[in-house]
Amino acid sequence: MLDGGVIYKNFGDIKPPGIYIIYYFIDLLSMGNKTVYMYILKTVVNLNAWFTAVSIYFIGKHLYNRRIGIFAAFFFAGYSVCMNAPGEVLPGNTEYFSSGFAAAAMALICRPGGMFRWISIFSSGILCAFATTVNTRTGIFLVVLFLWLFLNRKSWKGLAKETMILFTGFLLPYLALVLYFVLQNAIEHFLFWQGDIVKFYINRYPVFIRIIRGIKGYLFFSGLIPLLFFCVLYIKQGIKEKPRDRRFLFIAGTFILAYLSVYSSWKHMERYYFTLFIPLCLMAAAALDELTVQIKNVRPRHLAVTLTAFIAVALATPPLLYFHKNFRSAIDRKKSSIESIKAEETANKPAADYIKANTSDKEAIFVWPTGDLVYFYADRILSPSFYDPEQRLLHVAYIPNKEAADRIWSFFFDTFAASPPALILDYTDGFTHDRGKYPSSQYIDEYVDKLKALVAREYEQRAEIGNITFYHRRK
Numbered sequence: 001m002l003d004g005g006v007i008y009k010n011f012g013d014i015k016p017p018g019i020y021i022i023y024y025f026i027d028l029l030s031m032g033n034k035t036v037y038m039y040i041l042k043t044v045v046n047l048n049a050w051f052t053a054v055s056i057y058f059i060g061k062h063l064y065n066r067r068i069g070i071f072a073a074f075f076f077a078g079y080s081v082c083m084n085a086p087g088e089v090l091p092g093n094t095e096y097f098s099s100g101f102a103a104a105a106m107a108l109i110c111r112p113g114g115m116f117r118w119i120s121i122f123s124s125g126i127l128c129a130f131a132t133t134v135n136t137r138t139g140i141f142l143v144v145l146f147l148w149l150f151l152n153r154k155s156w157k158g159l160a161k162e163t164m165i166l167f168t169g170f171l172l173p174y175l176a177l178v179l180y181f182v183l184q185n186a187i188e189h190f191l192f193w194q195g196d197i198v199k200f201y202i203n204r205y206p207v208f209i210r211i212i213r214g215i216k217g218y219l220f221f222s223g224l225i226p227l228l229f230f231c232v233l234y235i236k237q238g239i240k241e242k243p244r245d246r247r248f249l250f251i252a253g254t255f256i257l258a259y260l261s262v263y264s265s266w267k268h269m270e271r272y273y274f275t276l277f278i279p280l281c282l283m284a285a286a287a288l289d290e291l292t293v294q295i296k297n298v299r300p301r302h303l304a305v306t307l308t309a310f311i312a313v314a315l316a317t318p319p320l321l322y323f324h325k326n327f328r329s330a331i332d333r334k335k336s337s338i339e340s341i342k343a344e345e346t347a348n349k350p351a352a353d354y355i356k357a358n359t360s361d362k363e364a365i366f367v368w369p370t371g372d373l374v375y376f377y378a379d380r381i382l383s384p385s386f387y388d389p390e391q392r393l394l395h396v397a398y399i400p401n402k403e404a405a406d407r408i409w410s411f412f413f414d415t416f417a418a419s420p421p422a423l424i425l426d427y428t429d430g431f432t433h434d435r436g437k438y439p440s441s442q443y444i445d446e447y448v449d450k451l452k453a454l455v456a457r458e459y460e461q462r463a464e465i466g467n468i469t470f471y472h473r474r475k
Contacts, residue, residue: 005381006181006184006186006189007020007186008181008186008189008190008192008193008194008385009184009185009186009189009190009385010381010382010383010385011382011385011387012189012192012193012197012384012385012386012387012392013193013387014193014194014197014198014201015094016094016132016133016134016135016136016194017133017177017190018094018097018098018130018132018133018134018135019094019097019134019135021133022044022097022134023041026040026041026044045096048096048097048100049077049080049096049100051100051104052076052096052099052100052103052104053073053076053077054073055100055103055104055106055107056069056072056073056076056103056107056278056281056282057069057070057072057073058107058110058111059072059103059106059107059110059278059282060072060073060282060285060286062107062110062111062112063110063247063250063251063282064247064286064289065289067289068282068285068286068289069285071284071285071288071289072281072282072284072285073281075227075280075281075284075285076277076278076281078315078316078319079224079227079277079281079318079319080274080277093271094134094135095135095271095272095274095275096271096274097131097134097135098131098132098134098135098137098138098274098275099131099138099274099275099277099278100131101127101128101130101131101134101138102127102128102131102138102141102144102275102278103278104124104127105123105124105125105127105128105131105141105145106124106141106144106145106148106254106278108120108121108123108124108127109121109124109145109148109149109166110148118162118165121149121162121165121166121169122165122166122168122169123169124145124166124169125142125145125165125166125167125168125169125170125171125172126169126170126172126173128141128142128145128169128170129169129170129171129172129173129174130173132170133173133174133177136194136198137261137262137272137275138261138275139261140257140258140260140261140275141257141258141275142166142167142170143257144253144254144257144258145166146163146166147249147250147253147254147257148250149162149163149166151246151249151250152246177190178190189385189415192411193385196404196407196408196411197392197408199404200395200396200404200408224280224318225318226284226314226315226318227280227281227284228280230283230284230285230287230288230291231280231283231284231287233287233290233291234251234283234284234286234287235252235283237287237290238252251279251282251283251286252279252283254278254279254282255276255279255280255283258275258276258278258279259276261275262275262276288311291311292308295307295308344373344377345377348371348373348374348377348378349377350465350466351371351374351377351378351425351465351466351468352374352377352378352379354463354465354470355374355378355380355423355425356378356379358423358470358472359380359422359423361379361380363380363421363422363423364380364381364382364383364419364421364422365378365380365381365382365383365421365422365423365424365425366382366383366384366416366421366423366424366425367382367387367389367424367425367427368389368424368425368426368427368428368431368451369388369389369390369393369394369427369428370388370389370390370427371425371427371468372387372388374425375387382421383415383416383419383420383421384412384415384416384419384421385415386412392408393408393409393412393447394444396408396409396444396447402443405443405447409447409450413450413451413454416454420458420473421473422472422473423470423471423472423473424455424459424470424471425468425469425470425471426468426469426470426471427467427468430452430469431448431451431452431455432448455471458473458474459471459472459473459474460472460474
């Protein structure tokens with residue numbers, strides 16, 4: 001994008017475009033300085049964390065009261081560190097940015113009604129679209145917003161009007177994106193990477209496997225046990241005492257819908273559950289508020305103080321332990337990252353030097369099947385847009401039907417023919433692949449053989465550096 005390229009057309013990925021727009025503007029502010037870029041990125045991530053916590057506070061305040069809002073915001077601020085993998089202290093992943101937009105959308109739509117309520121509904125739709133363009137799974141929050149409108153409907157006619165306003169706000173950013181890709185002659189590429197490729201990853205594992213992984217992944221976050229305890233209290237109280245309370249139905253419904261968005265994922269990491277964290281904090285805050293009211297009536301007084309102290313320590317311990325662990329891991333990771341970056345630069349230098357000497361900065365290259373860091377060190381664009389064939393092409397062995405695999409490989413060959421690279425780097429011995437790594441595939445050889453024939457027909461081998469073979473396009 002910084003060099004005038006178009007996402008998906010010049011660089012294919014399953015991530016939606018919103019996150020690249022964020023990275024793009026951060027890169028513009030850093031003016032190409034990688035150190036400045038990292039500082040700005042961390043600043044933006046921290047501001048987003050505060051923005052999300054404030055949004056969750058307003059959700060709690062609008063639904064219940066100020067104290068529940070404060071509890072929920074503190075839960076998010078403290079326990080969000082438990083949702084990170086070791087070495088990650090507020091990383092700039094899609095889940096963190098999308099959760100901020102989703103929480104803000106909920107806060108707006110939960111505002112008490114007034115003369116300009118339609119503005120809040122319209123704005124919440126726009127914010128939900130922003131969240132979805134950053135992380136597709138967050139699109140489930142559009143249903144969450146509609147659920148609030150449905151539970152608070154005054155008439156069916158009024159519900160239809162508010163729903164239309166909500167969906168109009170949601171569609172506007174997407175219409176702008178579609179218009180952009182149409183003008184850039186990249187709409188086909190956008191639909192392929194956000195359609196066929198995403199469906200491949202979603203369908204990679206059977207439904208029951210994804211359900212089991214989703215439940216297991218969430219329940220076994222040991223740091224969240226205190227919050228999960230309060231959530232059980234909240235659900236128990238809600239079912240027993242106020243099963244028709246709109247606030248209970250809304251938060252419980254949000255939790256269920258957010259889980260469905262996680263279930264659709266093809267793999268389960270800590271940060272993938274971040275959207276579930278919003279209703280989780282709200283449920284825990286409401287249950288804690290109810291518990292503190294009950295503790296006030298406990299006699300003798302010193303027992304109430306002891307219970308309060310125990311709850312405070314129990315709630316504070318997991319975040320502190322996780323933060324200490326992740327902070328130390330982050331320091332160690334930073335040291336090892338500096339060393340690995342130097343090693344990567346040294347390892348890629350011979351290939352990068354050869355590429356720079358034998359291609360112009362306007363010519364594209366293609367790397368098979370791994371070794372994609374050479375694009376960065378050689379400062380060359382890629383074509384076709386499959387920057388990681390190992391992940392995006394060879395992994396089709398997991399697709400249960402050949403028709404789906406055919407669509408992906410056909411698109412690869414079509415884009416290859418439309419914009420052939422000037423140079424191909426083969427990190428294997430004659431475009432081979434690890435057959436044992438893809439045991440479920442009965443047809444992967446067919447595609448690779450077609451690629452071999454294409455290279456033999458249109459390219460010639462001119463050099464070998466280490467384990468890399470260089471193929472130049474015939475004039």
